[in-house]
Amino acid sequence: MAHTAMSGYGTTSGDDPLQTAVWRLRSRACWADAAALLDPTTADASLQRAGLLVERCLYTEQGWGEAEDALRTAEALAQSDDERGAAACERGQLAYASTLLGVRDRADEARAALGRAAALIPPGASGRAVLDFRRGLLAENLAGSPQAARAAYRRAHAGATAHADPLLLSFTWRHLAGLALRDGELAEARHGFGESLRIREELGYLVGTAPALASLADAESEPEASRLRAEAGRLFRLLGGVPTWLARQLAPPAASA
Numbered sequence: 001m002a003h004t005a006m007s008g009y010g011t012t013s014g015d016d017p018l019q020t021a022v023w024r025l026r027s028r029a030c031w032a033d034a035a036a037l038l039d040p041t042t043a044d045a046s047l048q049r050a051g052l053l054v055e056r057c058l059y060t061e062q063g064w065g066e067a068e069d070a071l072r073t074a075e076a077l078a079q080s081d082d083e084r085g086a087a088a089c090e091r092g093q094l095a096y097a098s099t100l101l102g103v104r105d106r107a108d109e110a111r112a113a114l115g116r117a118a119a120l121i122p123p124g125a126s127g128r129a130v131l132d133f134r135r136g137l138l139a140e141n142l143a144g145s146p147q148a149a150r151a152a153y154r155r156a157h158a159g160a161t162a163h164a165d166p167l168l169l170s171f172t173w174r175h176l177a178g179l180a181l182r183d184g185e186l187a188e189a190r191h192g193f194g195e196s197l198r199i200r201e202e203l204g205y206l207v208g209t210a211p212a213l214a215s216l217a218d219a220e221s222e223p224e225a226s227r228l229r230a231e232a233g234r235l236f237r238l239l240g241g242v243p244t245w246l247a248r249q250l251a252p253p254a255a256s257a
Contacts, residue, residue: 027207054071193212
């Protein structure tokens with residue numbers, strides 16, 4: 001997510017028409033079509049294109065080779081510390097996705113890449129919030145350290161708030177709520193999941209709405225939980241089974257029904 005949902009990237013009125021088109025395609029799980037609109041001859045465009053294709057890998061478990069190629073292009077075109085840091089952040093995310101989804105264990109590469117990004121992206125920069133969030137993902141899902149993950153998510157949440165990045169806020173709300181749910185803090189979990197869902201619906205981030213609905217269902221009691229899962233399942237099927245990993249979360253209620 002080199003480009004998330006800050007003003008200027010297609011999510012607010014008055015944005016560049018190209019970015020608006022890219023956002024609409026991305027939000028509907030059409031990452032390859034969105035990437036095709038970008039001319040990867042500049043560092044900024046190549047980074048955005050790489051981010052889209054890395055995100056496709058995480059949501060579809062496909063397209064790894066194309067993402068690697070796009071990332072190498074972005075790394076070659078990067079000139080400033082910010083650009084090199086953003087490219088390293090995307091490499092860390094790709095390696096994280098590969099490890100998380102069982103494609104290939106690249107956990108060491110993910111840690112090293114995000115460490116490089118941390119050395120290049122200064123505190124307070126907009127890219128630092130994304131980096132903090134991704135370091136939280138590593139801590140939670142690869143290192144098994146919820147305390148470190150919570151601290152990283154909170155830093156990312158503060159950064160997303162400071163830089164008016166609502167899409168990133170939807171991610172930090174959701175992951176902080178997930179940790180709260182793990183600790184049995186149901187009210188806190190419902191609030192966070194609800195905020196994440198609200199933001200994604202307001203942005204029209206369709207591909208992220210089904211996961212938000214399913215997460216909120218995990219914190220709700222019946223019959224609301226079943227209603228939310230049914231709506232998540234409808235959107236999941238509408239998008240052709242994306243994100244692929246959501247099938248596991250939706251399967252148990254379907255089997256019992």
